[in-house]
Amino acid sequence: MLPLKRIHFIGIGGVGMSAVAWVILKKRIPISGSDVQPNIQTARLEKEGVPVYYGHSPENVKDAGLIVVSSAIHEDNPELVQARNLKIPIWHRSDMLEEILSEGESITVAGTHGKTSTASMAALVLERAGLDPTFIIGGDLNELGGNARLGAGKYIVAEADESDGTFLSYHPQYAIVTNVEPDHLDFYKTADNVKNAFQKHLSNVCDKGCAILCADDPGLLSILEKDLKCQVLFYSARFMTADFFAGEINLHANGSAFTVFKERQELGQVRLSVPGRHNIINALSVIALGDKLGLSLEQMTPALREFKGAKRRFxxxxxxxxxxxxxxxxxxxxxxxxxxxxxxxxxxxxxxxxxxxxxxxxxxxxxxxxxxxxxxxxxxxxxxxxxxxxxxxxxxxxxxxxxxxxxxxxxxxxxxxxxxxxxxxxxxxxxxxxxxxxxxxxxxxxxxxxxxxxxxxxxxxxxx
Incomplete structure (x- = not known):
């Protein structure tokens, strides 16, 4: 249960922190934040009346009911030290995100690559289909004007960042995993530890939920050593035997076209306005998700074609x-x-x-x-x-x-x-x-x- 007293975000200008802060703000809970310097995200929050302090000072946490930090905040941060001295509860960003995810039917997007683009596509498809989702993404979704929004619908789309292992806090109903490769070895130390973390993430999917996995990625397939408790759907641009297959692919300078097959039955053609085979594969995962949620391909294709990419993605x-x-x-x-x-x-x-x-x-x-x-x-x-x-x-x-x-x-x-x-x-x-x-x-x-x-x-x- 979130306190009604002010929640203070240390490092509020981070793309992940600002997204969570935005959703909490729209829940009409008072928030404040601090960061080293202004940026686009802090300006957006300040425009909504959020007090943002530049520079970290013990005074900034005075009278706060809860402190939220990310892994980027060092243990000797003066605001964090003061919060401990004052015995103010301290949550990691992932704790706050899990609290938000628990309030609806959660959809997470994880993977070494493609998280932001795929989560952005998913949010736009659900929005244009009239499902009014909440979304919390690691980049600005140009068509919806930011990296987060509080919707009135039951679905919550979130990017599950594996960089510090905190994505293991989440227990989603639906989990897209795009791929698994060694990265963030400063945290994980070994490639096996990366694989183990993704394996645990998939085991956290609710028993009655669904994991949507890319059959084209060897790293992802290598972690599926035991049966998952949830339903599993595979998507692929290589194997027609996958649950969802992208065939008849036509790549061009400003996008692509492809035909979607579900269980070898043709569903129809999709056109994208973002280039590259990787975006076809990202879109296919969203099509599999939408199908699972009861959307027809006809309901999804306009949003997929509208999608121009997230900020800083091509x-x-x-x-x-x-x-x-x-x-x-x-x-x-x-x-x-x-x-x-x-x-x-x-x-x-x-x-x-x-x-x-x-x-x-x-x-x-x-x-x-x-x-x-x-x-x-x-x-x-x-x-x-x-x-x-x-x-x-x-x-x-x-x-x-x-x-x-x-x-x-x-x-x-x-x-x-x-x-x-x-x-x-x-x-x-x-x-x-x-x-x-x-x-x-x-x-x-x-x-x-x-x-x-x-x-x-x-x-x-x-x-x-």
Whole structure:
């Protein structure tokens, strides 16, 4: 039971924290928050009258009835220390999300990749079908104007983030799992621990619920060693024997078309406005979910076609004089390779080159996957590597973006470039881009700023 007294969110500007805070606010429970600096999420909350404090001070938790923190908040945070001194109850963000999920029929989307896009598609499909869902997502859903909303319907769609293991708190009625790969080894330490966590997540699905799983992913299939208590539905773009199959696939520069089969019976055709085979697979999981909830394919297809992607997921930032700038959150080798593969049709239509600008995210991920990153850029004609976005991590001796660049050189990539200072990338780009080029800024940090600066430079036609 949530207190009616003020709930204070430490780190309220985080995309996950702000989403949970938004839903609590709309339940008419007073909230406040603090963070290091303003951002889009804090501005949105402040516009609704939420007090947001910049900088962390013990005074900020005074008279709060409950404190909410995420794994990003350190134990010595002055507000957290003061809350303990005052014996104010402290919840993790996952505890609050589980409280919200318990109030309806919960739908979680988990997986190493594709969570945000898939959860966003699911929320939009349910919304356009008139089911008025609550949703809490790790990125802004452009069509619905934010990363969270409190709906009046019974369904609650949430992204289940595996990065710190807290997704094991959830007991969903419906669980989509997109894939399972080693990641977040700073927390899990081994690939087996990652697999064990996803195995436990699936065992937490309610007995009368349903797990919706991608049959195309070897990592996911490898954890299904024992029968689950819940119903299991498989979706696939490779195996017609899956419960839901995407066939007759046609990829093009700005989207795709495919035919949906359920138990080998044709249901109809779907058109997407987001490119790439991976988005077909994401959409198929949502179609399987909607079918389970009683929606027809005809009810789902308009929303699937309307979906233009979540923020920072293959997001078109702008075009100028035949040059296209796209931003993507890809920060794992598989995500990088998948995003660039999805751009091939776009490159062919533009008759230019794919130029990938990659900012590694975290020292630990760079250390653990630098060889895999070096092999992930085969579909890029030019690759610019910059230095690491630390995301709060301390530097590790010998670990830098140059490790990935050196790997590209060893792999004989034709055009690798290392620019250690992100602020210098625009000058490098101006010297080499030509009409027809498609430029990708990639990473989970602040690399998106490069695309914005480049478009501004091109538009203003400032000399180098």
């Amino acid at each position: 997001q078109l930032k702008g075009t100028y004089d035949g040059i296209t700038v796209i931003d993507d959150y890809a920060h794992h080798p598989t995500e990088v390779a998948t995003t660039l593969a999805g751009a091939i049709a776009l490159r062919e239509s533009k008759k230019g080159r794919i130029i990938a600008i990659f900012q590694p995210h975290r020292y630990t991920r760079t250390r653990d996957f630098h060889n895999e990153f070096a092999g992930a850029f085969k579909d890029a004609d030019v690759v610019i590597i910059t230095d690491i976005y630390p995301a709060g991590e301390k530097p590790i001796s010998g670990v830098s973006g140059r490790m990935i660049y050196d790997g590209l050189v060893r792999n004989n990539h034709p055009n690798p470039i290392y620019v250690s200072n992100m602020d210098d990338i625009c000058n490098t780009l101006i010297s080499l881009i030509v009409p027809g080029d498609v430029i990708f800024t990639m990473g989970a940090g602040n690399i998106w700023k490069v695309g914005d600066r480049l478009l501004q430079r091109l538009t203003l036609a400032q000399p180098v």
